[in-house]
Amino acid sequence: MSKVLHKLFKPRSIALIGASRDPKKLGNIILRNIINGGFRGKIFPINPEAEEIYGLKVYPSVLKVPEDVDLAVITVPAVIVPQVIKECGEKGIKIAIVISAGFRETGPEGEALEHKIVEVGEKVGVRILGPNCLGIVNASERLDATISRVIDPSQLREGAIAFVSQSGAFGASLYSWAQGRGISFDKLISFGNMCDIDESDILSYLATDKKTKVIVMYLEGVKNGRKFLETAKKVSLVKPIVVMKIGKSAKGSQAAKSHTGALTGASAVYDAAFKQAGIIKAENTTEMFDFGKAFATQPLPKGNGMVIVTNAGGPGVAATDVCQDVGLDLVEIDENTRKTLKKIIPPFASTLNPIDTTPQVSPRVHGEILKIMLSLEKVHGAISIIVGSKPRQYAEEVVSAHLDLSKEFNKPVVLSWTADKSAEDLIVKLEENGIPVYDTPERAVRSMAALRKYAAFIEKRASTGK
């Protein structure tokens, strides 16, 4: 399976079955995305009624392609898909993305058609991603094989996050949202109806993918619960899996069913199973990304000991509240360290934890305080809070004060920066350089807690061998 999926993510050649000249057709959008993404392999558009599209030679059938094809991408109408899959098999293609809709999600007839493509695929040896999916992106291969019009294929940027989304359109728009914000997404996988390849197969593959540091999943339901949990239990030992599970409520479950036909289940059941499998649960869409970018960039904290360094009292208190809620400890600062701190911060600033430096302290000194604290053995991670981003020089100093901290100490650092619009480019710069930035102190703390939760899971599994 892993070998086959390798051809999905790193194809040397793609046959696009249903390629079109009409800019409104999916078979055109996806072709443009593949070309504009800068895909370095070969592209074979298939369409019996065309000879050339965008300078590429068009073949009437995949069987007429004179070279080997690693991956088929299919956008033809649903009824033709079984025949196309058959031809793919004859051509020796091992894997196909079926973009086409009109299967299980539409009712009994579509469901029968979906069974048929699986049957044909099994017979001729073609594994299927989809149907009714958006496709995949693999930025490190400069591959945008999606029908998305919101992702900018010319802006693909290698990264450490693999994002698996059951909702194609939402997945693409979130990917695109992250693109402009310096968040290092690498892969997007939309698996639609999961008639064959399922979330567990994808998980197993991503566990072996060197680029992927964290797997973020947006799931409505899982196809095979036991398989998923067994797979997740193995994969979570290798890298973190962040899951946002929707369709938890009765009504939500019904809505999910009409959307992808997925089986959904009670929230409590999922919660318990996820926990056992070492899955980090995101409560909402915001957390899914917040946690993802923390895992993608930060080392894991080796314990619960935290320091909060803040330039304003209020958000320090808010962060302290959340630390207590999520089980992070604010370490006590010993007398010696306090003396050291007293030398560099104003007399009225607090050297308790949270260390409240007051707005008078420069970001450079703020950074020095972080360094003093991170060098202590009992401090396992730092939550840095900055309010304000003016003047520009101040904001630039915020960037340089944080840039290399987590690397230098091999400890996680998260930054809550309440900045105004003028500093947005600097936030992107920090994100691109591996410092996760959050709008609010609560989000920063919860992300740190997710890191610690995963670290504790790994430690426990290592000590018990289970």
Add this chain to the structure above:
Amino acid sequence: MSKVLHKLFKPRSIALIGASRDPKKLGNIILRNIINGGFRGKIFPINPEAEEIYGLKVYPSVLKVPEDVDLAVITVPAVIVPQVIKECGEKGIKIAIVISAGFRETGPEGEALEHKIVEVGEKVGVRILGPNCLGIVNASERLDATISRVIDPSQLREGAIAFVSQSGAFGASLYSWAQGRGISFDKLISFGNMCDIDESDILSYLATDKKTKVIVMYLEGVKNGRKFLETAKKVSLVKPIVVMKIGKSAKGSQAAKSHTGALTGASAVYDAAFKQAGIIKAENTTEMFDFGKAFATQPLPKGNGMVIVTNAGGPGVAATDVCQDVGLDLVEIDENTRKTLKKIIPPFASTLNPIDTTPQVSPRVHGEILKIMLSLEKVHGAISIIVGSKPRQYAEEVVSAHLDLSKEFNKPVVLSWTADKSAEDLIVKLEENGIPVYDTPERAVRSMAALRKYAAFIEKRASTGK
């Protein structure tokens, strides 16, 4: 008291005691802010060692000012403040903002000094906001009387939200954050140590202020719990109060104490009391603003009946989950309405609720569906979900499809729009025109739930007369 506070928010003249030429001094920053904000009243800088600052005549003492003064703003060192307050009284000034720090928050000596200024103030008839505060902003009076360097005084924009923040620096940076995003803040009030004027006094005044449609409070603790709850109970009948209460945890409470010396208390106690008083609780900083902008712009829903209209399945499911969590009902769509909908949406789109239009449907049609649903009596509000913001024309259509909806039907509409950076100006446009926009479906639904929670409180109070 209300008359006195009128002079705080709408002074015709201000004496700035401690005005300075040195750009690093608070007495300079605040003077620049007042000038750059475009304050239309008179400004009297007070400083015994200067004759003119920024073309304004400087007086050696407030007693030497030849005209009436409505408001004193004091930035002199703490030890001189009692004497200055005394002079204010002699001059007939009824209210002073004490910016200066070095009082209760610094220990027993500072506490004694704080008692002294209260004592002097009472004796000579001067009410005090502060000390150790940032000052106030009142955009509709073009008044920025703060020491903030992050708020842009030239960009004050009238609005419907009054933001009361115990944390000055955080408050200012949040205000500034909102400034660039089209969110209609009007007032910012930082009350610091609350030696005299407290959160209840401010609440009572804001209840009478015509500009203010919603009061958003960031509180570490309240000075006088009983007074606050009694005041809130009255005020909440007139306008909504959204409170984010920090310092809930034991450690957080300790941190708050070292910050402003405020008394804090157990979370559960506050929760129960807040509920009784009709206060809408924000769980975190994000919600505080999310709810604030919903109340500032939307009519209240007259019941729990909601419709979700979405162009992507996934976020529709996520929104449905949250609706169930927060007690909002998705209305059943009757056969007739479904027939009407079927005429304008594709055959494969869902006419159940959530109405999943699929990405193929244009924002114009999305807007038509919202209109059809909002015109039904049993629909009390709409949650609109759009993923994607490309191409530009599409994004512009999203704006026009939503602009006047809530006004036309006098029902609340919230929009979850997962847009990329290129659409940020359009989001600002929507916000400025009274449509609250959220990054994620969960945040949109929770904001709608806050509106409904307040509406239910008002209905209950009206029916029971309590």
